[in-house]
Amino acid sequence: MRAMPLRNPPCPVAFSLGKVGERWSMLILRECFMGTTRFDDFQRQLGIAPNILARRLSTLVEAGLLTRQPYSRHPPRAEYLLTEAGRDFRPVLRALRRWGLKHRQPDTLANRAAATDATGELPNARPADANPTQEQQP
Numbered sequence: 001m002r003a004m005p006l007r008n009p010p011c012p013v014a015f016s017l018g019k020v021g022e023r024w025s026m027l028i029l030r031e032c033f034m035g036t037t038r039f040d041d042f043q044r045q046l047g048i049a050p051n052i053l054a055r056r057l058s059t060l061v062e063a064g065l066l067t068r069q070p071y072s073r074h075p076p077r078a079e080y081l082l083t084e085a086g087r088d089f090r091p092v093l094r095a096l097r098r099w100g101l102k103h104r105q106p107d108t109l110a111n112r113a114a115a116t117d118a119t120g121e122l123p124n125a126r127p128a129d130a131n132p133t134q135e136q137q138p
Contacts, residue, residue: 029089033090064085066080
């Protein structure tokens with residue numbers, strides 16, 4: 001059965017899924033929290049096809065989660081920065097991470113201990129994206 005498009009979704013969960021309820025969009029946002037801002041870097045980090053990446057970045061810009069800022073005129077290049085709405089998505093990624101750590105099939109203990117924080121709690125995260133009121137890491 002095909003899913004029907006949601007028009008004016010009545011609940012906040014449906015609205016939210018309409019904006020970011022697709023795997024690549026959430027992974028792009030995760031990369032933003034880790035400091036990635038440029039197309040080539042997203043592509044390299046995620047292994048995503050360029051046409052899919054371009055569409056997902058456009059969708060996230062249209063949804064107001066990212067903003068596109070030119071950084072070079074020749075050749076024309078842009079970087080993608082989190083907006084306030086994008087930064088507000090951090091607790092959602094944290095919750096997904098905690099859920100995934102709790103419910104995934106156990107790998108080796110070493111892999112579990114080495115799990116990367118997918119929400120920007122890395123030293124290379126840009127300070128402009130940091131939110132001092134964020135919930136503490138589990």
